[in-house]
Amino acid sequence: MMSGLKDKVVIVTGGSSGIGRAAALDFAELGAKVIVTARRAAALEEAASIHPNITALVADVASPEDAERTVGKAIETWGRLDVLVNNAGAGAILPLAEVTAERIASIFAVNVIGPSLLAAAALPHLIATKGAIVNISSTFGHKPGAGLSHYAASKAALEHLTRCWALELAPHGIRVNAVAAGPTESGALTGMMGLSPEQAAAIKAQEREQIPLKRRGNPEEVARWIVQLAEPASAWVTGQVLAVDGGLGLT
Ligand SMILES: NC(=O)c1ccc[n+]([C@@H]2O[C@H](COP(=O)([O-])OP(=O)(O)OC[C@H]3O[C@@H](n4cnc5c(N)ncnc54)[C@H](OP(=O)(O)O)[C@@H]3O)[C@@H](O)[C@H]2O)c1
Numbered sequence: 001m002m003s004g005l006k007d008k009v010v011i012v013t014g015g016s017s018g019i020g021r022a023a024a025l026d027f028a029e030l031g032a033k034v035i036v037t038a039r040r041a042a043a044l045e046e047a048a049s050i051h052p053n054i055t056a057l058v059a060d061v062a063s064p065e066d067a068e069r070t071v072g073k074a075i076e077t078w079g080r081l082d083v084l085v086n087n088a089g090a091g092a093i094l095p096l097a098e099v100t101a102e103r104i105a106s107i108f109a110v111n112v113i114g115p116s117l118l119a120a121a122a123l124p125h126l127i128a129t130k131g132a133i134v135n136i137s138s139t140f141g142h143k144p145g146a147g148l149s150h151y152a153a154s155k156a157a158l159e160h161l162t163r164c165w166a167l168e169l170a171p172h173g174i175r176v177n178a179v180a181a182g183p184t185e186s187g188a189l190t191g192m193m194g195l196s197p198e199q200a201a202a203i204k205a206q207e208r209e210q211i212p213l214k215r216r217g218n219p220e221e222v223a224r225w226i227v228q229l230a231e232p233a234s235a236w237v238t239g240q241v242l243a244v245d246g247g248l249g250l251t
Contacts, residue, residue, distance in 0.1 A: 004232035006031030008129075009078045011070060013061050013118065014088030015054075016043040018186025019136065022223035023085060028053035030227065033078050037061070037070055037088070061088045061114030062106065071121040081125035083230045086115035086158070087136040091151035091192050104150050111154035112161070119165065123174075130173035132230050135162050137180040139245045155180075159241045166239030175238040177229040182245025183207040184217040212247030 010027045014020040015036025024034045028051035037059040038044040048056035057073050059066040074081045090110035094103060119133055126133070140148050141155030159178055166176040189200035208215055225244050228234060243249045 003030035003032075005083075005227070005230065008032045008082035009074050009080050010034045010083040010085065010230070011037070011074055011081065011118070011122070012085040012087055013037045013059075013070070013114070016040065016047040016056075017191070018188060019181060019184060019219045019222045019226075020085070020087040021047045022219035023087065023226045024054055025051055026220075026223050026227045027083075027230075032083070035070070035074050035077070037066075061086075061118070062090070062109035064113070064117055067114065067117035067121045070118060071125065075125060080129055081122055082129045082131040084118060084122045084126070084131070084133045085136070085226060085230070086118060086133065087226075088114070089136065089138075089155075089188075089192060091148070091154075091188075092194055093147045094150055095147050096149065099150065107150050107154050108157075111151075112157045115158060116161065123169075126169075126174045127172045132174065132234075133162075133165065133169075133176045134226050134229050135159075135176070135178040136226070137162075137178045137241060139180055139182045139243065139248045141178075141180050142241070142243075143249055143251075162241060163239045170238060175229075175234070177234075177237060177239070178241040179222060179225050179229065180241050180243045180245065180249065181222045182211065182217055182243070182248040184219055184222055186219055207248075210248060210251060211245070212250060215246065217244065217246060 010032045012024045015024040016038035024036045027034045034054045044056045048054045059070045090107045137155045140152040141159045162178040
């Protein structure tokens, strides 16, 4: 059956690695035109090279000017925008005793302010196409985690933005949903979370033990639900946070 995403235009932030890269490839293989963003050009160009429907744009979700620039690129290139995937994330293992205003602000800049400015910039174009927004949250957006409070609170904010925007934008026919990923094999622990390879390996072993299905996920297993929520076939689903987490959120 042909996908309803064929010839639709999709923005995936943080599309050079992990979940975003896998989602961009899925969208492209279904015939959508995809803009992927990230800060580092080399990895981004490499991710864009895996499918002719993927175009790279170096942009920082934490930079307010880049929201208009990212949406502008989709409109200049293809004249429309159907789907915004707010995937790029920032986080840290940050015990309360170590917080600074800068560290808290840097997490919220990427996980809350950036997605809000992108959604606002996308709004007139999503109204025109009756499009969709998919926000990428985490199990820790609804489950407490010691040492993760500001990452977790930023994802909790993104989950609630999802519900509020779903209500606010429903009169325009725009759907807003989220995927709350569980521990997934990607560059996140050594990259976004800033852990050493040894620390990352210890956390992976601990997480595997806690996950009811006894393994971490892979990016493709998360990506397929991002695409599913964006599909026009999901037309009656809005305001939902779908946990794709091997059951971790149940514990
Ligand atoms: N992996 C997990 O276990 C897990 C679990 C729950 C939720 N998540 C969420 O899933 C999302 C994707 O994470 P992932 O695991 O796929 O991570 P990843 O493999 O580290 O990929 C992160 C991507 O985001 C980009 N990025 C980071 N900061 C950015 C910024 N300020 N502006 C633009 N792009 C930025 C990175 O490229 P540059 O560094 O070059 O910018 C990269 O392309 C995040 O929102 C994360 O919170 C992940």
